[in-house]
Amino acid sequence: MALPKRIIKETERLMADPAPGISATPHDDNLRYFDVIIAGPNQSPFEGGVFKLELFLPEDYPMAPPKVRFMTKIYHPNIDKLGRICLDILKDKWSPALQIRTVLLSVQALLSSPNPDDPLANDVAQHWKENENAAIQTAQEWTRKYATA
Amino acid sequence: MPQQPGAHKNSKETQEPPSAARKEDETQPLYDPRSLQYLEPTQTSLQCSVCCEYFTEPVSAPCGHTFCHGCIMQALEVSHGCPLCRTPIDPSSLYEVIALSRICDELLVYCPHKTLGCNHTCQRIQIGKHLKDDCVYIGTLCRVEECRKKLLKKDLSEHMESCPYKRVDCLMCNTKVMKSELSDHHKTCPAESVTCPHCETTRTRIRHLEHLKECPKQIIQCSLSDFGCPWKGPRFDLNAIHIPQCPYESIRGFLELSKTKMDALEQENQQLRAIFLDLRPQVQQLRDQVGQLSESFQLITQQDTPNGFGDAHGFMDMSTSGGGYAGAYDPQSHGMLSRQESYDNGVDNGDNEALRAAIRNNSIGADSIVSNLNNNNGVSVGAVDTHELLISENERIRSEIETLTAGLASLELKQNMAIMTESMRMQEEVQSLRAVCHGLRMQMHYLLLEQQNSRGHHGPPGSPVVGGGNNGSGTNSGGKGVSNGGGPPAGAPGGRPLSSIGMPRPRFTDGLGRQDTKL
Ligand SMILES: [Zn+2]
Ligand SMILES: [Zn+2]
Ligand SMILES: [Zn+2]
Ligand SMILES: [Zn+2]
Ligand SMILES: [Zn+2]
Numbered sequence: 122m123a124l125p126k127r128i129i130k131e132t133e134r135l136m137a138d139p140a141p142g143i144s145a146t147p148h149d150d151n152l153r154y155f156d157v158i159i160a161g162p163n164q165s166p167f168e169g170g171v172f173k174l175e176l177f178l179p180e181d182y183p184m185a186p187p188k189v190r191f192m193t194k195i196y197h198p199n200i201d202k203l204g205r206i207c208l209d210i211l212k213d214k215w216s217p218a219l220q221i222r223t224v225l226l227s228v229q230a231l232l233s234s235p236n237p238d239d240p241l242a243n244d245v246a247q248h249w250k251e252n253e254n255a256a257i258q259t260a261q262e263w264t265r266k267y268a269t270a
Numbered sequence: 271m272p273q274q275p276g277a278h279k280n281s282k283e284t285q286e287p288p289s290a291a292r293k294e295d296e297t298q299p300l301y302d303p304r305s306l307q308y309l310e311p312t313q314t315s316l317q318c319s320v321c322c323e324y325f326t327e328p329v330s331a332p333c334g335h336t337f338c339h340g341c342i343m344q345a346l347e348v349s350h351g352c353p354l355c356r357t358p359i360d361p362s363s364l365y366e367v368i369a370l371s372r373i374c375d376e377l378l379v380y381c382p383h384k385t386l387g388c389n390h391t392c393q394r395i396q397i398g399k400h401l402k403d404d405c406v407y408i409g410t411l412c413r414v415e416e417c418r419k420k421l422l423k424k425d426l427s428e429h430m431e432s433c434p435y436k437r438v439d440c441l442m443c444n445t446k447v448m449k450s451e452l453s454d455h456h457k458t459c460p461a462e463s464v465t466c467p468h469c470e471t472t473r474t475r476i477r478h479l480e481h482l483k484e485c486p487k488q489i490i491q492c493s494l495s496d497f498g499c500p501w502k503g504p505r506f507d508l509n510a511i512h513i514p515q516c517p518y519e520s521i522r523g524f525l526e527l528s529k530t531k532m533d534a535l536e537q538e539n540q541q542l543r544a545i546f547l548d549l550r551p552q553v554q555q556l557r558d559q560v561g562q563l564s565e566s567f568q569l570i571t572q573q574d575t576p577n578g579f580g581d582a583h584g585f586m587d588m589s590t591s592g593g594g595y596a597g598a599y600d601p602q603s604h605g606m607l608s609r610q611e612s613y614d615n616g617v618d619n620g621d622n623e624a625l626r627a628a629i630r631n632n633s634i635g636a637d638s639i640v641s642n643l644n645n646n647n648g649v650s651v652g653a654v655d656t657h658e659l660l661i662s663e664n665e666r667i668r669s670e671i672e673t674l675t676a677g678l679a680s681l682e683l684k685q686n687m688a689i690m691t692e693s694m695r696m697q698e699e700v701q702s703l704r705a706v707c708h709g710l711r712m713q714m715h716y717l718l719l720e721q722q723n724s725r726g727h728h729g730p731p732g733s734p735v736v737g738g739g740n741n742g743s744g745t746n747s748g749g750k751g752v753s754n755g756g757g758p759p760a761g762a763p764g765g766r767p768l769s770s771i772g773m774p775r776p777r778f779t780d781g782l783g784r785q786d787t788k789l
């Protein structure tokens with residue numbers, strides 16, 4: 122199956138004009154599989170961290186959303202131990218008008234504003250709601266511990 | 271109005287890779303519209319947000335957003351909202367944006383076969399026509415059925431010049447021949463003219479083949495060369511010169527007859543050979559079996575039979591030499607001999623004849639043992655039993671013969687005794703008869719003398735008695751002449767010793783007996 126023109130175009134643009142704090146590099150042997158690095162946004166508990174993700178474009182992309190997962194351990198109420206992300210545009214709110222770039226920007230935004238009301242990691246979300254400062258401190262510790270390049 | 275022509279939807283759904291689009295089949299799209307390369311710098315306002323390309327047949331939704339018709343239809347299958355603002359869209363509410371469509375169609379594009387070398391550029395709407403009619407970088411297949419080589423349209427005419435599968439006319443015979451085979455065809459073309467190498471006349475090949483059967487100058491062999499005639503010469507000379515003087519011609523009948531016989535023999539030979547080949551494995555099989563038997567038999571004799579047993583020895587010999595097949599297979603020559611020895615040792619020569627017969631029986635028995643063993647390799651006990659049975663049988667026959675011989679001797683003795691006794695009795699009887707005869711004769715004498723005396727002559731009464739007694743021997747000798755001469759009985763050997771007693775017997779038995787009855 123030839124790679125759709127849209128994926129080629131998106132890849133070219135990601136490489137030529139990357140979004141700030143985001144880099145996505147396709148594998149040589151599988152152009153639908155990307156190694157992604159997102160820098161922890163400023164003024165967030167993840168500031169200073171470098172987070173690795175993997176992104177895969179399924180066969181029916183762009184009709185179906187890409188699959189994205191955190192590879193680096195992160196203490197975040199919307200990301201579970203396995204790195205799965207609770208983000209609506211990666212599920213039911215996906216639109217074929219969205220692109221890899223927009224998806225990664227959304228993930229970056231999720232780091233800036235954790236949403237403990239729509240949790241994936243229940244214990245983290247609980248911690249966040251009960252004692253946000255302590256949770257943020259843990260997140261900072263994890264960032265130092267696991268996400269420092 | 272909002273619905274687009276079905277053909278466009280088709281072309282989108284069957285997104286074929288470029289190689290497939292290059293097929294000559296007119297029903298297949300010649301190119302993927304979303305793969306076109308545009309000359310213009312990218313203007314995102316003219317691009318569909320789903321496929322990220324310039325719009326192809328753009329349609330707008332009530333929300334105001336515009337997409338390619340194909341893209342929005344595909345997106346609506348997954349979710350029912352506008353991909354950009356998520357407002358629900360009813361497919362029937364989509365409407366064509368004609369002005370936008372025209373703008374996009376007029377954008378300049380490269381020919382999709384730019385990478386193959388086509389430098390053609392044109393308005394997007396023209397590209398289909400270019401590909402269909404003008405582009406020579408489009409892929410195609412050689413039209414010759416056997417070839418079907420993939421090549422670019424621009425190379426087709428060049429290829430057709432040299433396509434090895436293309437048919438060309440043979441100018442000689444007017445048949446169509448593959449170009450690659452044309453030179454071969456000329457070697458066999460029936461219309462090609464051929465010069466006879468023998469007589470140097472020229473004709474078409476098809477007639478040349480006929481001619482070769484009768485070319486008068488072709489060198490041929492004598493028709494009887496099979497039988498050894500060494501003659502070779504032009505065909506013309508065969509009948510004209512050679513045949514009349516061919517030495518083989520005169521015995522042609524004989525030669526042909528022997529040839530048929532030879533052939534028949536050869537055939538038979540082959541049949542026999544086939545049979546032989548057929549039999550060979552069977553013989554081999556039998557040989558193997560016998561070999562096995564000998565081994566197992568050797569084992570049996572070693573285990574079960576004490577040494578020195580004559581018969582077992584015979585079989586031992588057989589089995590030891592029975593590694594070879596001939597020895598084991600011919601008990602008459604081998605096992606027999608040793609058995610004969612063992613018997614000769616124990617039996618006196620007189621009975622040899624009978625014994626040989628018995629042994630002959632025995633050797634047949636040995637054969638049956640072998641076949642028995644053939645049947646049940648493992649059953650060793652049975653073989654030994656049969657063995658001992660044979661020995662005792664021989665023993666029995668031997669003693670029977672001895673008994674018979676003894677009986678015969680005693681019978682002869684008895685017969686001799688009986689004959690002797692009988693002849694003694696006869697002698698005694700003859701003796702007594704003789705005495706009686708003598709008495710009667712004396713009486714007759716007396717009566718005769720008394721008759722003479724009563725006629726006139728009266729002799730002294732005592733003298734005749736004395737004279738009679740003396741005359742006994744005299745009448746005896748005279749009696750010889752009177753006797754009718756019945757020869758002495760030949761079969762009475764016992765009688766002879768009695769003749770020494772006195773008078774010959776015949777006179778009394780025959781002559782005088784008759785006289786007695788007269789009296
Ligand atoms: Zn589109
Ligand atoms: Zn919209
Ligand atoms: Zn072209
Ligand atoms: Zn060809
Ligand atoms: Zn020909």
Ligand SMILES: [Zn+2]
Nearest residue numbers: 466468469485
């Ligand atoms: Zn000729």
Ligand SMILES: [Zn+2]
Nearest residue numbers: 492499501516
């Ligand atoms: Zn001849």
